[in-house]
Amino acid sequence: MSDGGYGRYDNGFFVPPMPAAPPPPPADGARAVAVAVLNLSGLGLGYALTRRWALMALCWIVTGVLLFTALPADPDGVPGAAIVLYAVFLVLAAAHGARVGLRTRLVWPGRAPLALALGLLLLAVPAGGVVWYDAERDEAVQQMLLDRLEEADRLVAASEGKEFTAAEADYRKALKAYEDLVADHPGSRAADRVPSRMEDYYTTIGAAYEQGEYCTAIAPLTYLRTVPDRVSKTDLGKWEKWPDDRLATSLYECASRGLAADQSTWGAQFGELLTTFPKSAPAAKVQPAVNAAVVREEKGLRGAEPCTAVQRLRSLASRITDLPGEEAGVDAALAKDAQRATASAAAGTYTCGVDQYRDGDFDDARTTMNEYVTANKTAKNVPLAKKIAIAAEVAQTVPAAGKSLPTMRSGGSISVTVKNDSPDAVTVLFTGPVTGSLSLKACGSCRAYSLASTIGPYFEPCSDSGKNYPQRTISLPPGTTYFVHKSSGGTSSTSPASDTAKLESGYIYTECAYTTQTLGSGF
Numbered sequence: 001m002s003d004g005g006y007g008r009y010d011n012g013f014f015v016p017p018m019p020a021a022p023p024p025p026p027a028d029g030a031r032a033v034a035v036a037v038l039n040l041s042g043l044g045l046g047y048a049l050t051r052r053w054a055l056m057a058l059c060w061i062v063t064g065v066l067l068f069t070a071l072p073a074d075p076d077g078v079p080g081a082a083i084v085l086y087a088v089f090l091v092l093a094a095a096h097g098a099r100v101g102l103r104t105r106l107v108w109p110g111r112a113p114l115a116l117a118l119g120l121l122l123l124a125v126p127a128g129g130v131v132w133y134d135a136e137r138d139e140a141v142q143q144m145l146l147d148r149l150e151e152a153d154r155l156v157a158a159s160e161g162k163e164f165t166a167a168e169a170d171y172r173k174a175l176k177a178y179e180d181l182v183a184d185h186p187g188s189r190a191a192d193r194v195p196s197r198m199e200d201y202y203t204t205i206g207a208a209y210e211q212g213e214y215c216t217a218i219a220p221l222t223y224l225r226t227v228p229d230r231v232s233k234t235d236l237g238k239w240e241k242w243p244d245d246r247l248a249t250s251l252y253e254c255a256s257r258g259l260a261a262d263q264s265t266w267g268a269q270f271g272e273l274l275t276t277f278p279k280s281a282p283a284a285k286v287q288p289a290v291n292a293a294v295v296r297e298e299k300g301l302r303g304a305e306p307c308t309a310v311q312r313l314r315s316l317a318s319r320i321t322d323l324p325g326e327e328a329g330v331d332a333a334l335a336k337d338a339q340r341a342t343a344s345a346a347a348g349t350y351t352c353g354v355d356q357y358r359d360g361d362f363d364d365a366r367t368t369m370n371e372y373v374t375a376n377k378t379a380k381n382v383p384l385a386k387k388i389a390i391a392a393e394v395a396q397t398v399p400a401a402g403k404s405l406p407t408m409r410s411g412g413s414i415s416v417t418v419k420n421d422s423p424d425a426v427t428v429l430f431t432g433p434v435t436g437s438l439s440l441k442a443c444g445s446c447r448a449y450s451l452a453s454t455i456g457p458y459f460e461p462c463s464d465s466g467k468n469y470p471q472r473t474i475s476l477p478p479g480t481t482y483f484v485h486k487s488s489g490g491t492s493s494t495s496p497a498s499d500t501a502k503l504e505s506g507y508i509y510t511e512c513a514y515t516t517q518t519l520g521s522g523f
Helices: 029-040 045-049 053-070 080-102 112-122 124-158 164-184 189-205 214-224 233-240 242-260 266-276 286-300 306-322 331-358 362-375 382-397
Strands: 008-010 013-015 414-421 426-431 436-440 471-476 479-487 497-503 509-515 519-522
Touching (some): 029 045, 029 080, 045 053, 053 080, 124 164, 124 189, 164 189, 164 214, 189 214, 189 233, 214 242, 242 266, 242 286, 266 286, 266 306, 286 331, 306 331, 331 362, 331 382, 382 436, 382 479, 414 436, 414 497, 436 471, 497 509
Antiparallel strands (some): 426 436, 426 479, 479 497, 509 519
């Protein structure tokens, strides 16, 4: 058997030689570049033209995973790691495709330059996809920002009608959203709509003013004046100064009502008005309002509650003194109002004491009259005020003594000798037709008496004719005189003792002060 180099015989039969494999095509750089560029499209077309179907399918799968991750477009875009991995994959696919295409004929087109042109043309597909995706992503961002704007709008709308303190957190949250849209996303549709939202924002927060609830309006209007510090004044427009006149008016109206009702807040509100809006029309009305309040309370001194008027005048004087009138140019006028209120309160103290005495408030009447005497030493009512203070002190022990208001009457036809049979110095107060007081020094040789020695026929005080008792003689008119003796020393009880004497003409009376367990008195 012999194949002769070109065949062979097998059992007598001639077997022709196998045809030789076609030689590989020569290396073609243009073809390699064309395959690489076709693979850069992400569709694996370079593998398709070189009949590498599995690798083409792999490209489709990887591109599909990327599209699944990226779509629908999200404001945050595609994760960076996914983009990096996909880019690496495309580079590897292009490099591998170039290696395959270097010595592999293309199914179609036959010429490499045409395939390269096709690959370059198909690169427009991923490039266009990127452009389209960016546009979709931008739209998603715009919608996200519009959603934030609507959420802020809902917060404002939901807070309408609520107390400002309860809604303030939501107002601030909405303002923060508006602020962020303008500052962080200028030019966005949401940011461009923020200025139009300011009308609802301001009018909702300032609604109390439009309803005439001036005291309620102060806090929200004060808050609105801080908004320009956070949002661009360009975006606010006319709303930047919108709260000013309203807040000035609210401060004045609320303070005026508090002034009329003697509330404690009006001073702070007038003070804020005078410092924040010193040249405003409401600020110009502060001093006249204060002056009118002083005049009103002065009239109250002649009314049914003079003590209340005195307290209010004192309060007025104190708060008017604290008002900052310099910037408004009313400090001098306010100072005069404060001085007038102080003087009227001082003068009205006497009227207050008289009213307390007549109402039976003897303790308060005594305190009030003593204060009046101390503060107004040269006033014309001081002498009578002293007598009323004495009568009030007597009436604290003997209430019947306070039935009539004391007068300036003095002297009388009946002689009354007051003796002190006590080891303590004593003060004797008396009131009736005549009111007055006297003091007696201590009796050095006197002692405290037992209770039994001060009762009935065995009455011993002031009975020792040989003893030189400290004494004074006064003249009183007929009628009932009430005496109170109180110790001025400290060796025995200081509880006052009392005596009621019905004085008649033709008699000479002795009033005796003595000491037992408590201070006693008698004739």
